[in-house]
Amino acid sequence: MSSPIPGVTILGPLKGAQNEILSKETLHFLATLQRAFNPTRKALLQRRVLRQQELDRGQLPDFLPETAFIRNDDVWKAAKPAPGLQDRRVEITGPVDRKMVINALNCGAATYMADFEDSNAPTWENNLSGQVNLRDAICGTISFTNPGNNKKYELRKDGKLATLIVRPRGWHLEEKHILVDNEPCSGSIFDFALYFFHNAKKLVEIGWGPYFYLPKMESHLEARLWNDIFNLSQDMLNIPRGTIRGTVLIETILAAFEMDEIIYELRDHSSGLNCGRWDYIFSMIKKFRQNPKFVLPDRADVSMTVPFMDAYVRLLIKTCHRRGVHAMGGMAAQIPIKNDVQANDAAITKVRNDKLREVQAGHDGTWVAHPDLVKVALEVFNEHMPQPNQLFVRREDVQVSALDLLNINFKGAITEKGIRSNIDVGLVYMESWLRGVGCVPIHHLMEDAATAEISRSQLWQWAKHGARTAEGKTVTAQMLLGYLDEEVERLRKQLGNKYAQTKYDTAKRYFATQITGQEYADFLTSLLYDEITVNAQKAKM
Structure with a gap:
């Protein structure tokens, strides 16, 4: 107008x-x-x-x-x-x-x-x-x-x-x-x-x-x-x-x-x-x-x-x-x-x-x-x-x-639990954000966009450099996309008929592009923003 x-x-x-x-x-x-x-x-x-x-x-x-x-x-x-x-x-x-x-x-x-x-x-x-x-x-x-x-x-x-x-x-x-x-x-x-x-x-x-x-x-x-x-x-x-x-x-x-x-x-x-x-x-x-x-x-x-x-x-x-x-x-x-x-x-x-x-x-x-x-x-x-x-x-x-300021010499491990947690948190937060909710309680923590950014960035980094997990596995794009599929399927079964009312499919589509060690958006909020604009919603009607 x-x-x-x-x-x-x-x-x-x-x-x-x-x-x-x-x-x-x-x-x-x-x-x-x-x-x-x-x-x-x-x-x-x-x-x-x-x-x-x-x-x-x-x-x-x-x-x-x-x-x-x-x-x-x-x-x-x-x-x-x-x-x-x-x-x-x-x-x-x-x-x-x-x-x-x-x-x-x-x-x-x-x-x-x-x-x-x-x-x-x-x-x-x-x-x-x-x-x-x-x-x-x-x-x-x-x-x-x-x-x-x-x-x-x-x-x-x-x-x-x-x-x-x-x-x-x-x-x-x-x-x-x-x-x-x-x-x-x-x-x-x-x-x-x-x-x-x-x-x-x-x-x-x-x-x-x-x-x-x-x-x-x-x-x-x-x-x-x-x-x-x-x-x-x-x-x-x-x-x-x-x-x-x-x-x-x-x-x-x-x-x-x-x-x-x-x-x-x-x-x-x-x-x-x-x-x-x-x-x-x-x-x-x-x-x-x-x-x-x-x-x-x-x-x-x-x-x-x-x-x-x-x-x-x-x-x-x-x-x-x-x-x-x-x-x-x-x-x-x-x-x-x-x-x-x-x-x-x-x-x-x-x-x-x-x-x-x-x-x-x-x-x-x-x-x-x-x-x-x-x-x-x-x-x-x-x-x-x-x-x-x-x-x-x-x-x-x-x-x-x-x-x-650049010293990252400290003890720590990349674990399957950490990988799955990043997929869980990133996916849940992005789905909520797409629904217009930017502050989300996940596993008793109040998470915002920064958490999702850490989650997808770590997954990207691990896939890019073929990181080894504490369990002896090499992190690959195929592994992460497989875990993402499993998480979405788990949510689909858990939510039943309510799943259709969620934005998980859209969140998964965007999230999948960010965890393979290849494409990397500067910010998730910029990547997702068009999905929540009034103009984008009109275009889909």
């Missing part, structure tokens, strides 16, 4: 409050940002392609000589913590459906990362409804009634709500339901622009600010692009520069070599870095997938204490505290296990140990995926970090080299 802004086309339907979210003024703001910055975004994505070609030829990353002056300068600092972000000891993350938004803001966590990225399947409906939900939450008018039991959800009245932080999509994703000058809109710019335009002034009024988590970056130049967007956006709405804050997820191996530079580019808008652990493992496999020296064992063996993960954590904490910003820990994906006390106790113990490791290492806060784990994480951080943060823990003892 046409829009009131020349050059802007809306390809998805609008209903109710969604029309307000895509008002004429909003579309003008969005189009201005898209026209100003999308060419740079596309150039940076092409730069990723060229960098990958270098890695495929065997070149290894290193700290950049041209930015050594930034790393070596002890004087510069980033912005002081913004209102509502001084104490971030426990952050809860999750998608932007209405019930989740209310529960997350109410749960007692310091902040809530409302996610348009890895835990959100970016259907047109999910994205627009999510924006409506966040606007209503900020205005204090949000409520939800469960149609199944008529239970009503509202924001708590005591004012003790989590500070809201929004994660837009990564630079690689597009929003194909909006065309600007006949080009799909950047998903990052779309998510940011709608949220900022509708909520920035109200957020400042209530004592917070427009705060963001910035995902999937691979260089400081990509952080510079975000900073440019922040500056223009604040100028257009007459909001002082520096009001926006962005926490960058260090979840790619290349970004780990540019932590100082990333903070420097965002320094007036920086609120620190986060250890995006699962995507970081995915990146390690993905970037070096052609190199047989970087074959990793089962996901279960790649813990936070293996050399390359430990080095990454130590460097992140040191870098953040040196620059005066928060160093946030990673996700505890465990969820409560009902009707099995022993298994639940074991899961809670894992969470406690993980959070103890983080706070003792010097992290200023951590992530959980379930409201019931907020209390567990809080207890650990309150005991070992009674003050709002530990920016004073400088970690000057830490010296991390390029080789440390």
Whole structure:
């Protein structure tokens, strides 16, 4: 459908409050940002392609000589913590459906990362409804009634709500339901622009600010692009520069070599870095997938204490505290296990140990995926970090080299159990995502896109290099496709008539292309995205 802004086309339907979210003024703001910055975004994505070609030829990353002056300068600092972000000891993350938004803001966590990225399947409906939900939450008018039991959800009245932080999509994703000058809109710019335009002034009024988590970056130049967007956006709405804050997820191996530079580019808008652990493992496999020296064992063996993960954590904490910003820990994906006390106790113990490791290492806060784990994480951080943060823990003892960040020398095995688990998790997650659900409980863990990415990337890597399992078998494409057939057949028998209502056949078709050691999509979300666009659905009718 046409829009009131020349050059802007809306390809998805609008209903109710969604029309307000895509008002004429909003579309003008969005189009201005898209026209100003999308060419740079596309150039940076092409730069990723060229960098990958270098890695495929065997070149290894290193700290950049041209930015050594930034790393070596002890004087510069980033912005002081913004209102509502001084104490971030426990952050809860999750998608932007209405019930989740209310529960997350109410749960007692310091902040809530409302996610348009890895835990959100970016259907047109999910994205627009999510924006409506966040606007209503900020205005204090949000409520939800469960149609199944008529239970009503509202924001708590005591004012003790989590500070809201929004994660837009990564630079690689597009929003194909909006065309600007006949080009799909950047998903990052779309998510940011709608949220900022509708909520920035109200957020400042209530004592917070427009705060963001910035995902999937691979260089400081990509952080510079975000900073440019922040500056223009604040100028257009007459909001002082520096009001926006962005926490960058260090979840790619290349970004780990540019932590100082990333903070420097965002320094007036920086609120620190986060250890995006699962995507970081995915990146390690993905970037070096052609190199047989970087074959990793089962996901279960790649813990936070293996050399390359430990080095990454130590460097992140040191870098953040040196620059005066928060160093946030990673996700505890465990969820409560009902009707099995022993298994639940074991899961809670894992969470406690993980959070103890983080706070003792010097992290200023951590992530959980379930409201019931907020209390567990809080207890650990309150005991070992009674003050709002530990920016004073400088970690000057830490010296991390390029080789440390690339050190995969640790014990681990590739097992048939690990192979079948990757097939199971990857398939189940992709099927759910295709149905529009991006946050999925699988085997008592709350999984998002990062888990599926690890699963298919490991399978691809093992098939590519003919890895040997602990049982003495050589991993081949034929083996993996056979296991995939078996898993789908098992699900078909298990679900019976309900199988026809699922997306498993579609998920299998895409998954099969990604595990043979040949074709490799840059991201599963990009590979699958056309399946959930309104246009694709119309084309199938």
